[in-house]
Amino acid sequence: MDTIFDIYLLEAIVNGVLLGGVLGLLALGLNLVFGVIDVVWICYAELVMLGMYTVYFLHVVYGVPVLLACLGAVVVVGVLGALLHYLVIRPVLQSEPINQLLVTGGVLFFLQSFATLVFGIEFRNLGLKLPILNFGEMYFSYARVLAFLVALAGMVGLYLFLTRTFLGTAIRAIAQDREIMPLMGVDSRKLYLVTSGIGGGLAGLAACLLVLQYDVHPAIGLTFGPITFMICVLGGLGNMIGGFVAAFIISQFISIGGFFFHIEWGYVIAFAFFILTMFIRPQGLFGK
Amino acid sequence: MLEVRDLTKRFGGFTAVSGVSFDLAEGEILGLIGPNGSGKSTTFNCLSGLYLPTSGNVRFQGRDIAGWSSSRVCHAGIARTFQIPRPFKNLTILENVAVSAYYGRARSVSRREAFVHAEEALAMVRLPVDPTLGIGGLGAAGLKKLELARALATGPKLLLADESLGGLDESEMDQAADMLQAIRRDKGITIIWVEHIMGVLMRVVDRVMVLDHGEVIASGTPAEVAAHPKVIEVYLGSDPTARQHAQA
Numbered sequence: 086m087d088t089i090f091d092i093y094l095l096e097a098i099v100n101g102v103l104l105g106g107v108l109g110l111l112a113l114g115l116n117l118v119f120g121v122i123d124v125v126w127i128c129y130a131e132l133v134m135l136g137m138y139t140v141y142f143l144h145v146v147y148g149v150p151v152l153l154a155c156l157g158a159v160v161v162v163g164v165l166g167a168l169l170h171y172l173v174i175r176p177v178l179q180s181e182p183i184n185q186l187l188v189t190g191g192v193l194f195f196l197q198s199f200a201t202l203v204f205g206i207e208f209r210n211l212g213l214k215l216p217i218l219n220f221g222e223m224y225f226s227y228a229r230v231l232a233f234l235v236a237l238a239g240m241v242g243l244y245l246f247l248t249r250t251f252l253g254t255a256i257r258a259i260a261q262d263r264e265i266m267p268l269m270g271v272d273s274r275k276l277y278l279v280t281s282g283i284g285g286g287l288a289g290l291a292a293c294l295l296v297l298q299y300d301v302h303p304a305i306g307l308t309f310g311p312i313t314f315m316i317c318v319l320g321g322l323g324n325m326i327g328g329f330v331a332a333f334i335i336s337q338f339i340s341i342g343g344f345f346f347h348i349e350w351g352y353v354i355a356f357a358f359f360i361l362t363m364f365i366r367p368q369g370l371f372g373k
Numbered sequence: 374m375l376e377v378r379d380l381t382k383r384f385g386g387f388t389a390v391s392g393v394s395f396d397l398a399e400g401e402i403l404g405l406i407g408p409n410g411s412g413k414s415t416t417f418n419c420l421s422g423l424y425l426p427t428s429g430n431v432r433f434q435g436r437d438i439a440g441w442s443s444s445r446v447c448h449a450g451i452a453r454t455f456q457i458p459r460p461f462k463n464l465t466i467l468e469n470v471a472v473s474a475y476y477g478r479a480r481s482v483s484r485r486e487a488f489v490h491a492e493e494a495l496a497m498v499r500l501p502v503d504p505t506l507g508i509g510g511l512g513a514a515g516l517k518k519l520e521l522a523r524a525l526a527t528g529p530k531l532l533l534a535d536e537s538l539g540g541l542d543e544s545e546m547d548q549a550a551d552m553l554q555a556i557r558r559d560k561g562i563t564i565i566w567v568e569h570i571m572g573v574l575m576r577v578v579d580r581v582m583v584l585d586h587g588e589v590i591a592s593g594t595p596a597e598v599a600a601h602p603k604v605i606e607v608y609l610g611s612d613p614t615a616r617q618h619a620q621a
Contacts, residue, residue: 251471251472251475251476251484251487254464254468254471254472255472255475255476257461257463257464258461258464258469258472261461261462261463262459262461264423265455265459267422267442267443267444267447268421268422268423268443268444268447268452268453269444269447269472269473269476269477269523269527270444270447270448270473270476270477270478270527271444271472271476271477272442272444273444
C-alpha cells in the first residue's frame with residue numbers, strides 16, 4: 086500500500102514539474118514585456134488564445150502539418166504582440182500606470198468578444214492522439230513532457246539571446262535605464278517593438294504547447310491569465326528568473342494539492358499561498 | 374563645428390536657459406561653468422536631444438540638429454556623459470561600453486568591431502578590459518571613467534562632459550583633467566566641459582563660458598573670465614576666502 090502511495094505522489098510531483106515548464110514559459114513573455122517596457126499586458130492570455138486558434142485553423146482546417154502550424158502561430162502572435170505595442174501601448178506610454186492597465190484590460194475583452202464572434206463558442210481541439218508514456222508504474226502524458234521540454238528550450242533560447250547578442254544586451258540595458266539608451270544611439274521605439282514581438286512570440290510558443298493538451302475556446306484565456314499574473318507577481322514582476330522559479334512552486338502546489346485532495350483544492354491552496362506571500366513580501370519572492 | 378544661437382528652454386513659467394549663443398571650433402575645449410541651477414545641464418540636454426529646445430538654433434557641422442532625437446544626435450557624432458554616473462548595473466564593464474559602440478557609431482559595426490572599439494575606449498580611460506568584471510567594484514572615480522568610456526565608444530566628434538570631477542579627490546581630479554586633454558590630443562575630439570567648481574578646469578580649457586540664471590554672463594580665456602567683475606560677483610559671491618581659493 087505504501088509503495089503505491091509513494092509512486093502516485095512521485096507521479097504528481099513529476100507532473101507538477103512538467104506543468105511548471107509551461108507556466109514558466111507563459112510567465113516569461115509577460116515578464117519580459119513588463120521588465121523592459123514597464124507595461125503589464127492584461128490581455129496576455131488572450132494572445133495565447135489567438136495562438137491556439139491559429140494552430141487549430143492552420144492544422145485542422147487548412148491541413149498544414151502541425152509543426153509548421155505551430156511555427157505559424159509563433160509568428161502570428163509575435164506580430165500581434167508588436168501590433169499591440171504599436172497601436173495600443175505606444176499612445177499611452179507616458180500615461181498613468183492605471184490607464185495602461187485599463188487599456189490592455191479593454192483589449193482583453195475586445196479579443197474575447199472578437200473570438201466569440203468569429204470562431205463561435207464551441208470547444209475545438211486538434212484531435213491528435215498523443216501517446217501516454219509510462220515509467221514503471223507511473224504514467225505521463227506525452228503532450229506534457231513535450232511541452233515541458235519545449236518550454237525549457239524556449240527559456241534557454243531567450244536567455245542566450247539576452248546575454249549573447251547586442252540586441253539582447255540592449256534590451257537588458259533599456260530595462261534598467263530607458264532615458265540613457267538613446268544617447269548611445271539606440272532607438273528605444275524600435276527596441277520596444279522588438280521586445281513586444283518577442284513577448285508575443287513567447288505567448289505563441291506557449292499557445293502551441295497548450296493546444297496539445299487543452300481545447301481552445303474564446304474564454305480559455307481566463308483559465309491561464311490569472312495564474313500567469315500570479316506567478317509573475319509572486320516571482321517579482323519583471324524578474325524573469327523569479328517568475329521561472331515561482332512557476333515551479335505554484336505548479337507543485339497545484340499538483341500535490343490535487344493529489345491529496347482534489348485538483349480544485351490545488352488551485353485554492355496555490356492562491357492562498359500567493360495571498361499570504363503578498364502580505365509578507367509584497368514585492369514578490371525575488372523582487373527587490 | 375558647433376554654432377548655437379539664442380538657445381532657450383522654458384519649463385512652464387521657468388526659463389532654464391535664456392538666449393544662449395556661442396561658437397565652438399574643431400579641437401577646442403570649452404569650459405562651461407556656473408553655480409548650481411544656472412542652466413549648464415539643461416544646455417547639455419538640449420544639445421544632446423534629451424530636451425526639445427523652446428527656441429533657437431543648434432548647427433553641428435552644418436546641420437541644424439535642434440529637435441533631433443538623442444539617438445540621431447548620437448549618430449551625428451555628439452556624445453555625452455552624466456553628472457551622476459548611470460551605468461547599466463546588470464551588465465559587465467565591457468558590455469556597458471560595447472553596447473554603445475555597437476549602436477552609437479555613425480557607421481554600423483560588426484559584433485567583433487564593437488568589442489574592439491569598446492576595448493579601445495576602456496584603455497583610453499584606463500579601465501580593465503577583463504570581460505568578466507561587473508561594475509560592482511568600481512568606485513566613484515571608476516564610474517566616472519566608465520561614463521566617459523561609454524561616450525567615447527560611440528566615436529564622437531564632440532564630447533559633452535558633465536561634471537566629470539564631482540565626487541573625486543584632488544589627485545583623481547587631476548587625472549580626469551589629464552584624460553580629457555589626452556582625448557582631445559590623441560583623438561582630435563572637441564569637448565565642452567561642464568563643471569560647477571572652477572579649479573582644475575581653468576588649467577585645461579581653451580575658453581570658458583559662464584552661465585548664471587540661464588544667461589551667458591562672461592566668455593573668454595580662463596584668465597579673462599577669472600578677472601571678470603560679474604563672474605567674481607555672481608559666481609564666487611562676495612566671500613573673500615572663496616575668491617582666494619578660486620584664484621589659487
